[in-house]
Amino acid sequence: MQLLANVLIDGLAYGMVLFIIAVGLSVTLGLMRFVNLAHGAFAMIGGYAAALLTREAQWSFWVAVPAALALTAAIGALLEALVLRHLYRRSELEQVLFTIGLAFFLIALTNALAGPQVQLIVLPPLLAQPVDLGFRTLPAQRLLVIGAGLLVAAAAAWTVTRTRFGVWLRAAVDHPDTAATLGIPIRTVQCASFAAGAGLAGLGGVLGAELMPLEPYYALKYLVLVLVVVAVGGMGSLPGSLLAAVVLGTVETASKYLASEWGNLFFFLAMAVLLAWRPNGLLKR
């Protein structure tokens, strides 16, 4: 019973981190059909920004994190407007090549600027202390992660379905020319969605820093996991990504508790089974 509770809690926390990072990639892949393998780099940038702001500039965590988010979103917007938008019409393989090159570049830049050590984010005392849930003690930070994941999911769903921006977004993706004719500012929508995706990735990087340590290779190291979540959840499906992230996160955690000598075999086995069963995503038919 204790084991089950442990698996569920740790799995949920891990899954939430994956979800928050994957959300942005799901958006760019599914809604904009742009393969951005540098997405992990945004998570890294967000995490690094938060780390440097809390440690070097001594900002409060609660101020540093939104600042880091904003910075990452701004960098994302800049990249999109100046460079990436020229690649929307290129083949997928070219997008892959370019974004991998970008990721390499960002890794090298991070290494040059901040060195190869792991960056730690200074947590406020509220988050650093362990919380005793009775049956289990866990760091308060994990509860924050779970909460944040649910909030992001809710906010994203609300934005896409209930706001005008969301309508524009869906129109811009489905029929860009018609949408343009109707006066929907396509370029703005694309740039804003990309920036939002980047910002969210940055948030994921910050929240996940305890689970996925921030070091220059971060940008490519966890990319596979994020791609897996997007694939299993279905490109562009936010609820799908959430479900996929939680399920896969729990499977991975369970395998660590029960069969750790098998490495990540069960994670990928589960992934293969789920993807084979529902090739277009968990919640799509």
Add this chain to the structure above:
Amino acid sequence: MSSKHRIAASLTSACLIACTSFGASAQAIKVGIVGPFSGPFAHYGTLFKNGAEAYIAAQGGKLAGKDVELIYRDTGGPNPGQTKTLVQELIVKDKVDYLGGFVFTPNAFAVAPLIQQSQTPTVIFNAATSSITDKSEFFVRTSYTLWQVTVPLAQWAAKNNIKKVVTAVTDYGPGIDAETAWKSEFTKQGGTVVESIRMPISTTDFSPFVQRIKASGAQAVYTFLPGGPPNLGFVKAYNENGLAKAGIQFLGTAETDEFDLQKFGDAALGLTTAFHYSAWHDSTANRKFIEALKKRDPNAIANYASVGAWDGMFVIHKMIEATGGQRDGLKAIAAARTLAWESPRGPVRIDPKTRHIVQNVYLRKVEKADGQLVNKELQSFGPQIDYGLDK
């Protein structure tokens, strides 16, 4: 069009290769340093560089009166194929006289046939699996092995009323060595290993493992992880999940490595480890070492990897001395086998049979001194050999 392209590419490539073969002074002794300079373990490369270059500077810039040229090659991570190519080039093209470095076991294994055939003495600055030195008679090791530091710790634990221990190691060569060494010695001393947890090398989230440790009912956890992010992650998980409060003592080896130590904050106070080097070791040799390091780079860290490089260069120094600067692998190794000296870690010598360093292993606890965290040596277990080979 395409053949033009191809020809251009080939010509450019030929030029590139030709251009990188800068000739160095014919008199200089060439030492190839092989290690990770990029990727998640790049800090080892920096530590090696600092340790090695600080040693040469401390000797006045020359070793045994000869100029020394250090050639660095990046292996990335555990990448045996690439390491072999790099070392082959170092031996055949750059004609190195000695090799040093090596962080990962597979990389060291990969070059064994090369150094054996070319009779190139190779000093291992870091890799810790016991069987490496068996693969070629030209391997000398100035780092440590898991058996060497684990056996005395197991003996100490048994003597101090710790009867039930759970082991948690990373699932790779040195980790498995650590687990086997602990099990063998601890059970010999009458203790029980209640559970043996193996953690995949790619693990970043250690809380499931820490929960398993909590649930095991042991009095202490013996652990081994590779330096860098895994180390940091595990110790943090140990602290954050309240294991110390639950009464499970931490018994480690390299986990409180000076490189990451300050990052743990006060949560690291009291962690017990058995290891061969602490930057806080009180000796003239150690002070000289740290001084030389800081002179090179005020941010340089004195830890087991930089001291491994420092002592490694000492061995190379003595080998150069013994061969008069000539390339004679057999003579050099024969000389290396006889070495005994006062290293920054304490008194050491090279075991003539195994070519592995025999050194004091200390019991340390993390304490605060001068406003920073240090590994304070509580007692010395005396000189330890590599028990892994001495079976």
Add this chain to the structure above:
Amino acid sequence: MSAATQAARMAPPWRLPLIVLALGLAAWLLLPEQLGLLTRIAVTALFVLSLDLVVGIAGLATLGQAALFGVGAYAAGIFALRLNPDPLMGLAVGTGAGAMLALASGAFLLRYHGFTFLMLTVAVAQIVASLAQKARDWTGGDDGLTGFSMGPLLGRFSFDLEGQTAALYALAVLALGLYIARRVVDSPFGLAVRGIHENRARMAALGTPVIPRLLAMYTLAGALAGTAGALSAQTNAIVGLDSLSFALSAEALVMLVLGGAGRLHGALIGAVVFTLLHHTAASINPYHWLFIIGVALMGVVLMPPQKAWDWLRTRLGAKA
């Protein structure tokens, strides 16, 4: 298109292998101290060639080709260690292992397309990698498979320290693999597969058994990847888990796209250029070689080599 033009379009299949052999031999003679690098380039080129068959010819983007390479490498290594150190027999074993894994996984994978197919190839590769890591007694796990040394090639040429035998061996196998690939791609079967790449529905409407054709090409690619793996195992006398890694698959894909997918010689160009770039940049500055590679990759996409040549030609043409 007249028959004459058609014939002129398809170069004789032995031309490219001969050019490669000639260049390789020249390098072998002129750069006797870089033979390790030459061998590594040849092995990589063969691997990227196998990837081109899947990605460029059949149009199936995959990030799991390393599984086929690694399986060939481990098979050849285990064969040399436990059964027989003869290189050519080991080569056959490696090739067979790659083909079998491709056949088995392809039968499952090819039922999916696009991004789903891509991610499933990642899953299959990672599953194979996990199994290899678990089976320490057979594969050596994280420490790698060592302890085997190859017997002399053809009974006469032993693998020397400078790598002379290894380099010629790898070049010969590469040339042979290239010839086979060229023959297959230019055959009616190859044309059918290219047709499937261009328009699957139309080929199906014409009565082509789509999945069996793709599976056959995938299996051939697996065989070549296994060959490359076996070569790697034999010339390095060690097999590490990195031969099954995602990073290897990704790097091969990058090399292929860099050189140009679908034309076979693009695979070779990409392999040569990327490996040399990495090698040179890393020896100049091990810490920052990623900068150079990153910028090079981005540059190639923003300014494709074709365009650069065109631009150059027009500039020179305009001047003249």
